[in-house]
Amino acid sequence: MKPPRMRQLALAVCFVLPAILPAAHAQEPVKVLRYIMEAAESGLDPATTVDEGGLMIEEAIFDTLYTYDYLARPVKVIPQAAAAMPDISTDGKTYTIRLKKGIVFTPDPAFKGKRRELTMADFVYSWKRLLDPRLSSPNSWLFDGKVVGLDELAAAASKGGSFNYDKNIAGFELLDPYTLRIHLKQTDFNLPMLLAQPASAAVAREVVAQYGDMKGEVASNPVGTGFYKLGEWVRGSRIVLNENTDHLPQTWDVAPGDDPDDQRIVSQMKGKKMPQIGRVEISVQTEDQSRWLSFQSGGADLFRLGGALAPKALLNGKLRPELAAKGMQLSRLLDPEITAYYWNMQDPVVGGFSKDKIALRRAIAMAHDVNEEIRITLNGEAQRLEYPIPPGVVGHDPHYRSLLQYDPALANKLLDQFGYKVGKDGWRTLPDGKPMVIHFASRAGSAGELQAELWRKTYKSINIRMESQMLTFGDLVKEQKNCKLQAFASPWQADYPDGSNFMQLFYGPNTHQNNSACYQDAQYDQWYAASEKLPAGPERDLLYHEMARRLEVNAGAMVAYGRYRNMLAQKSVLGYKKHPIMQEEWQYLDMATPSTSAAK
Numbered sequence: 001m002k003p004p005r006m007r008q009l010a011l012a013v014c015f016v017l018p019a020i021l022p023a024a025h026a027q028e029p030v031k032v033l034r035y036i037m038e039a040a041e042s043g044l045d046p047a048t049t050v051d052e053g054g055l056m057i058e059e060a061i062f063d064t065l066y067t068y069d070y071l072a073r074p075v076k077v078i079p080q081a082a083a084a085m086p087d088i089s090t091d092g093k094t095y096t097i098r099l100k101k102g103i104v105f106t107p108d109p110a111f112k113g114k115r116r117e118l119t120m121a122d123f124v125y126s127w128k129r130l131l132d133p134r135l136s137s138p139n140s141w142l143f144d145g146k147v148v149g150l151d152e153l154a155a156a157a158s159k160g161g162s163f164n165y166d167k168n169i170a171g172f173e174l175l176d177p178y179t180l181r182i183h184l185k186q187t188d189f190n191l192p193m194l195l196a197q198p199a200s201a202a203v204a205r206e207v208v209a210q211y212g213d214m215k216g217e218v219a220s221n222p223v224g225t226g227f228y229k230l231g232e233w234v235r236g237s238r239i240v241l242n243e244n245t246d247h248l249p250q251t252w253d254v255a256p257g258d259d260p261d262d263q264r265i266v267s268q269m270k271g272k273k274m275p276q277i278g279r280v281e282i283s284v285q286t287e288d289q290s291r292w293l294s295f296q297s298g299g300a301d302l303f304r305l306g307g308a309l310a311p312k313a314l315l316n317g318k319l320r321p322e323l324a325a326k327g328m329q330l331s332r333l334l335d336p337e338i339t340a341y342y343w344n345m346q347d348p349v350v351g352g353f354s355k356d357k358i359a360l361r362r363a364i365a366m367a368h369d370v371n372e373e374i375r376i377t378l379n380g381e382a383q384r385l386e387y388p389i390p391p392g393v394v395g396h397d398p399h400y401r402s403l404l405q406y407d408p409a410l411a412n413k414l415l416d417q418f419g420y421k422v423g424k425d426g427w428r429t430l431p432d433g434k435p436m437v438i439h440f441a442s443r444a445g446s447a448g449e450l451q452a453e454l455w456r457k458t459y460k461s462i463n464i465r466m467e468s469q470m471l472t473f474g475d476l477v478k479e480q481k482n483c484k485l486q487a488f489a490s491p492w493q494a495d496y497p498d499g500s501n502f503m504q505l506f507y508g509p510n511t512h513q514n515n516s517a518c519y520q521d522a523q524y525d526q527w528y529a530a531s532e533k534l535p536a537g538p539e540r541d542l543l544y545h546e547m548a549r550r551l552e553v554n555a556g557a558m559v560a561y562g563r564y565r566n567m568l569a570q571k572s573v574l575g576y577k578k579h580p581i582m583q584e585e586w587q588y589l590d591m592a593t594p595s596t597s598a599a600k
Helices: 004-020 052-061 121-131 150-160 205-210 262-269 289-297 307-313 355-367 370-377 410-417 446-461 473-481 501-508 522-531 538-553
Strands: 032-038 067-069 078-079 093-099 173-175 181-185 227-233 238-243 281-282 301-306 328-334 337-343 382-384 437-443 465-471 487-493 557-569
Touching: 032 289, 032 538, 052 281, 121 150, 121 173, 121 181, 121 205, 181 473, 262 328, 289 301, 289 307, 307 382, 307 557, 355 410, 355 446, 370 382, 370 446, 370 557, 410 446, 437 446, 437 473, 446 465, 465 473, 473 487, 501 522, 501 538, 522 538
Parallel strands: 032 281, 032 301, 437 465, 437 487
Antiparallel strands: 067 078, 093 181, 173 181, 227 238, 238 281, 301 557, 328 557, 337 487, 337 557, 382 557
């Protein structure tokens, strides 16, 4: 028997040996990216999610057939779960899509221990869910009225109370488990963009059966095939995503775009396994100052710099020198969006197509200083726009000039000409002599109050009495769709980067949906319907010009501005560039050094 000291030495050697094994056998630390979200996620079911936070997380967890090239500008659709871009018939009505083989869902009790491969039937099932009346998906517009037999299937469910997911329809022709042919009712050259939407992602039927509520919604158990899977979730506070190690191997191989800085990103990332980030820790922080302090102190690696915070980090649209000296990075882009000023076309005071009503709306538009609103309410973090299709979106015309330019003097003359007389009290009346008051609606809060005050100044400059109406965001959206608001401003960000997504905002049949002005003009509708049958190009652009000009002549709305998006990243974040359409880019990134959170 060895002496006690010798036993202790032997034990010490046993504990030391693992530390001196070759480095190749040591487990590399997990790279962690800490991200701040501005608002809480509503849920994680692709069929029912519309909020930015939820969409961001779903993009990481679920696969769509198509996605976007990370660096290409203008944006470019590329395959994700699909093996290639689709074969499209010359009339744009038939799409043949092939799926990559070997994609599997992350393991889950719903699959009862079996390895569950993704097939085209999963996509068909997921798309049918969008039309299930029981689920009442806000994303039904992706397929509503488009696929042969799908609307009829939904209509039968509305009558019978149950959606028949097992019934085959002519519009979804499964040629084999990996090949689907889609038959559309009418021409649609934008279908690949729609199939890149998070709402079109594949959800397994077994997961819905296991976790779905009475409506069939799976808000809390996301099971997908994407680069990440859900690790932890404290609703409205913290979400942790872990790398999906069952994902098909993929290597970072993205060609640089026209931006000279793309070469830096390519040099940092080319040839690396995707993803490099093994863990994404997401915290929800609703207060601007809290987010800023967290980033400054190193508690976050990446976050969005809202307009209110812009002066703290930016100077003339560039990162302040003291922050740049610390290695902080700025990714800045003009969002593919428009904010427009709307007047309810069904309202008895501001609506209608009579000459006096058109004159009233034109006068109001010309009396408002858009540049002043950008400077005061947005800290300059927006760009004046005049065309209904914003920059970076197919169909944009950078040379278009609106008829409705800032000219308060001309606005007053126009009102005088059409009988809006100034009474003894200093306020204008309606042409019939009755009092006139305009109710301007804005979002409750300091930013909305500031916007309302600027509009009060506008109305006062043309002697029109204005009363402000402060509403929550949810109530604003609800009242817009119900055509109940009289005057307001509202943003629209691209669902997909094509002009049709913006020109549809004024299409009559979209009233009570996306047509916030409740604008119904037979000529506009005719042109829009014709444009939907055309691929992008000069012929369609000509129709868009006609539609934009008619919208102005009728003063149905006024295009105002698009906002900048500023994303700040710490020095340690590699390969980052904000994409105009994708909600998240985590799978394309790397960290120069593991975050301290990796040890948690």
